[in-house]
Amino acid sequence: MNVPTFTVDTEDAVARFMRIRRHTLALCVGLSGEDLQVQSMPDASPGKWHLAHTTWFFEQFVLGHDPAYRSPNPEWRYLFNSYYESVGPMHARPQRGLLSRPALGEIRDYRACVDEAMGELLAGDVNTELAARIELGLQHEQQHQELLLTDIKHMFSCNPLQPTYRDAADQRESRSSPLRFLPGRQGPVDIGHEGDGFTYDNETPRHATWLSAHALANRLVTNAEYLAFVRDGGYQEAGLWLSDGWATVQREGWQRPLYWQDDLASEFTLAGVRPLDAHAPVCHISYFEADAFARWAGARLPTEAEWEDAAARLPVHGNFQDDAHFHPIASSPGDGLQQMYGDVWEWTASPYVSYPGFKPLPGALGEYNGKFMNGQWVLRGGSCATPRDHIRASYRNFFPPHARWQFAGIRLGQDR
Structure with a gap:
């Protein structure tokens, strides 16, 4: 084998x-x-x-x-x-x-x-x-x-007592960097795993693809920014949503992210109910919600190729499971792309399909990834629940578009 x-x-x-x-x-x-x-x-x-x-x-x-x-x-x-x-x-x-x-x-x-x-x-x-x-x-x-x-x-x-898994450190005052769009590379680029480190089969083979003129947001979308979408009636405006997304919103009665409380000022975390940090990344967002927010913001979600080409030139650094926050935290002031790794998995605009020339592993292990390349969307970058040494630029996570219980959030992209 x-x-x-x-x-x-x-x-x-x-x-x-x-x-x-x-x-x-x-x-x-x-x-x-x-x-x-x-x-x-x-x-x-x-x-x-x-x-x-x-x-x-x-x-x-x-x-x-x-x-x-x-x-x-x-x-x-x-x-x-x-x-x-x-x-x-x-x-x-x-x-x-x-x-x-x-x-x-x-x-x-x-x-x-x-x-x-x-x-x-x-x-x-x-x-x-x-x-x-x-x-x-x-x-x-x-x-x-x-x-x-x-x-x-x-x-x-789901427990009315809203128990605590692990106590969290006292929340420090946080402030995110101003949102800016940074231009990405344009033209032919190679994506997919390279080198001798471990890789899943769905990260291969490395192949050439074309990037049109685009830009990526320097940081993740914050709770405050998403709250503005909620207060502006984002969950009531059908024109912002994909058809299946709007049907899901109506069927499930979605009005806010999964763990936000009714007061829109607090959220359930692994440390129990905590005040909503306005500057921390919004999380527990479905693809449908991420896409609707991007439309509302006059932007779009990045493609996985745009994301990987940018992330591959950055060190794997961020808020991971190892740090024991078990929750996303605000970005630190600085230049360049921030929070590309850790905090929240970032929804991309790319469906989960095979790369050109993809061959699943033979035998039973071939069922690990390949058979799920249907009706799912790619997420990148890892989260606050991901072990640090488990993630890399080419890592492709995937979930159906309605999934919300993972630590998933939003980075905006735009055409140039």
Whole structure:
């Protein structure tokens, strides 16, 4: 099986594996078994399921590579398969919250058992193909660390007590930079992954594309700017919305971003209800809302090629999961493009489709990305819930246009 090759950093393979696996458990500290059991909507998963599925991934695609391996829980292959049809049948996604058994303690034991087997494997000679599968599993685990946080936030928001996941530092007075549009490059550019670092298949192959004259906003759209859209009747003006977006607004009764409170002065966060920071980036916005706001503002959303060409020349720096804010923060005064990484995933105007010459991975791992290239839109840059070492300029996230529970926001673009 051909899996993309990559170079591993200087961190010892066993140490890197254990660090990432332990961090998933660390994100669950302070959560009860009941917290980790609940599934608040079909698009979310219980925390307990995330713990088990990421373990299943290593068992299925790494340890199972050895015919002599025997799973301690072979019946769980059905319970914790997510969407790999070629592996076998799976428990229905909307019913994951009904899995009161196995208990949380059993899943923790399962993780420990698989981690021990993986530690023994990593301590020996690992060929390139298996090493690539292990790295894919670690990157997959980091994706689920982010999903764990977004799913916990949605679950807690459904509780009338509006519980706190982690206390936040006192909010400092913030002030964002004035909004300016900075010209991007025009003409032929190359986008897509290059180099020896890890990449998902959907970031390849690197290819040439054409950029027309354009500009990108120097920073993300703030809560204050989005509040002006709300107060100006943005959610009542059909002419601002795509047809499916307007139908969604009417059907769901949207009047503001997902976690904003009725007073339009506070919002639900992982630290509970907090005052709305006027200068922080607006988040938990769907593609439909991002597109409508851009029209209202007399602008548009950037294409993913425009975004990547600009971001590829910048260091990966920003507000990530590692910083433990778990919420976007205001930009710092400065010149040039800001907040290209971290804070919020940035919706682009690009549908999630394959690059010219794209070839998914063969076998079951080919189901990881390619089969979702239908009816979804690309987001770029990572968020405050993304691990810092998980993101890069070529990273392509994707969600359906109505999705709001992710930390997603807006950077404006315009034609020149």
